[in-house]
Amino acid sequence: MKLAFTASERPDAISACERLKARYGQSETPDVVIALGGDGWLLETVHNYFRQGVPIFGMNRGSVGFLLNEFSEDGLIERIENAERTRINPLRMRAVTTSGDVHEGLAFNEVSLLRQTHQSSKLRIIIDDKVRLEELICDGILLATPAGSTAYNLSAHGPIVPLTARALALTPISAFRPRRWRGAILPHTAKVRFEVREATLRPVSASADSFEVRHICEVEIEEAPDVHATLLFDAGHGYDERVMAEQFAS
Incomplete structure (x- = not known):
């Protein structure tokens, strides 16, 4: 060997x-x-x-x-x-910046969105083309794979996900409104889109593991079954x- x-x-x-x-x-x-x-x-x-x-x-x-x-x-x-x-399997991230540039990355742990300044971020959450949360005011949010559910996701009080569950953990980071929303467990086939509201006033970055894109206005995420x-x-x-x-x- x-x-x-x-x-x-x-x-x-x-x-x-x-x-x-x-x-x-x-x-x-x-x-x-x-x-x-x-x-x-x-x-x-x-x-x-x-x-x-x-x-x-x-x-x-x-x-x-x-x-x-x-x-x-x-x-x-x-x-x-x-x-x-x-x-x-990793997540495939497609992030669009406020200037219209498109960046793609793979995340074996998680895709995370974080505010870039003292201003809280305002995010709209869309899953499989259906708006599930019109506005989340928060420091950020992450979508974690089962392998990544014990990393940043766990620190943000998200659930641990066994690999055999074939699920993804959607976890807010310091949610302000709605204050009691603790996230969701999604099927691994879910297509998730985050839209940044007031993206210029409240800049947000997106990271696929260590690959970071700043000043985003939209992020699409789905599992990459071919990888x-x-x-x-x-x-x-x-x-x-x-x-x-x-x-x-x-």
Whole structure:
């Protein structure tokens, strides 16, 4: 099995990467990529390799590591051979700016809209061509994949979504009006459109993972069924098991 190792900028990740390269080798055409760092580094590694169809096995050398396996230098080949495979589809974002420019990006975690100034954003929410919320006054909003539901979405008090649910989490960020609206669970086939009201007075940015577009007036989002990445988890510690454990954590 040919392996390639990538590491975040954390010293622990870099030193572990060098030891693993010396022990297992470093291939230019790997069968599996080993990502050493935190969840953010795993996401960056996914963006770098998904077009090559190479699965990613993450090991935690960062801070959170919800999507990562425990770190160990021993028995790596056997762990990978016995690993559970999880396929994830990203969201495809199409953002239109106030000047009419169009930008597209992919998000394996979430697409988020955020106010750019002290002014709250005003958003209209349209789902499958039907207006569901005429005006949401808020700091922002996000649409998260199941894989991303444990990231920014969870911090914004959104729900954790198991992969097998094939659903998306729509979560407001610091909603002011309607104050008690907490978001929605959408089918993974939903086509979501956000329209920015008073876009010049209340500028808003949109981000697909780390790709950001500023001064937007409209954003369209839907799942990209033709694109996927594969994550590998240690046997018995797959993503859905992690989701279940997280929901019962004390």
